[in-house]
Amino acid sequence: DAMVIQNPRYQVTQFGKPVTLSCSQTLNHNVMYWYQQKSSQAPKLLFHYYDKDFNNEADTPDNFQSRRPNTSFCFLDIRSPGLGDAAMYLCATSRSLLAQSAYNEQFFGPGTRLTVL
Amino acid sequence: DAKTTQPNSMESNEEEPVHLPCNHSTISGTDYIHWYRQLPSQGPEYVIHGLTSNVNNRMASLAIAEDRKSSTLILHRATLRDAAVYYCIPQTGANNLFFGTGTRLTVIP
Numbered sequence: 055d056a057m058v059i060q061n062p063r064y065q066v067t068q069f070g071k072p073v074t075l076s077c078s079q080t081l082n083h084n085v086m087y088w089y090q091q092k093s094s095q096a097p098k099l100l101f102h103y104y105d106k107d108f109n110n111e112a113d114t115p116d117n118f119q120s121r122r123p124n125t126s127f128c129f130l131d132i133r134s135p136g137l138g139d140a141a142m143y144l145c146a147t148s149r150s151l152l153a154q155s156a157y158n159e160q161f162f163g164p165g166t167r168l169t170v171l
Numbered sequence: 172d173a174k175t176t177q178p179n180s181m182e183s184n185e186e187e188p189v190h191l192p193c194n195h196s197t198i199s200g201t202d203y204i205h206w207y208r209q210l211p212s213q214g215p216e217y218v219i220h221g222l223t224s225n226v227n228n229r230m231a232s233l234a235i236a237e238d239r240k241s242s243t244l245i246l247h248r249a250t251l252r253d254a255a256v257y258y259c260i261p262q263t264g265a266n267n268l269f270f271g272t273g274t275r276l277t278v279i280p
Contacts, residue, residue, distance in 0.1 A: 058214075085266065096258065096270035097215060111267075144214050151266050158266045160207075162214030 058163035075130040077145030086128040089144040191244040193259030202261040
């Protein structure tokens with residue numbers, strides 16, 4: 055019963071070559087999030103969508119963009135990957151955007167590990 | 172966002188209870204306390220959350236101090252599958268998770 059699916063699980067790209075990571079969900083949740091997790095560090099929120107409304111974290115580099123064409127899919131685009139962008143990228147969903155909601159549990163996918171050569 | 176302090180690592184013997192502490196002395200009155208864990212090579216998963224009262228679910232219990240400046244996640248019987256990094260995350264307003272350094276739990280067979 056896959057709920058949050060990330061493809062591919064492993065992605066290799068070249069320095070400066072645009073890359074797109076994908077996430078899909080079968081939960082019909084309103085909110086989708088992208089996190090970056092570098093080696094031995096905690097996940098760091100990049101941005102989220104509430105339906106079609108996009109919210110970028112203040113310190114997310116401009117190099118990172120996102121698209122959400124429909125409820126089920128969300129994409130992370132890295133326009134010009136640098137060596138420092140090598141990381142695990144985690145997609146998550148939740149029904150609610152409010153921390154105090156009973157439906158605020160976030161469901162994470164398995165992640166895509168990005169290698170930049 | 173409230174700052175959290177957790178031990179870097181803890182060990183537990185299998186089948187024994189584990190108490191994972193978290194200090195969040197700057198928490199605001201409306202911050203919920205969320206716990207997530209991340210098993211090796213997996214995305215994080217929700218464990219439990221609460222506001223003021225102690226909370227129980229099938230995975231764990233959450234004990235929240237009366238002054239709300241600290242909380243303790245309790246795993247009643249640790250199994251090998253519970254070996255993970257445990258994150259304590261105060262949240263208010265938007266449901267965005269700002270992960271701290273967490274506690275790496277090792278379960279000894």
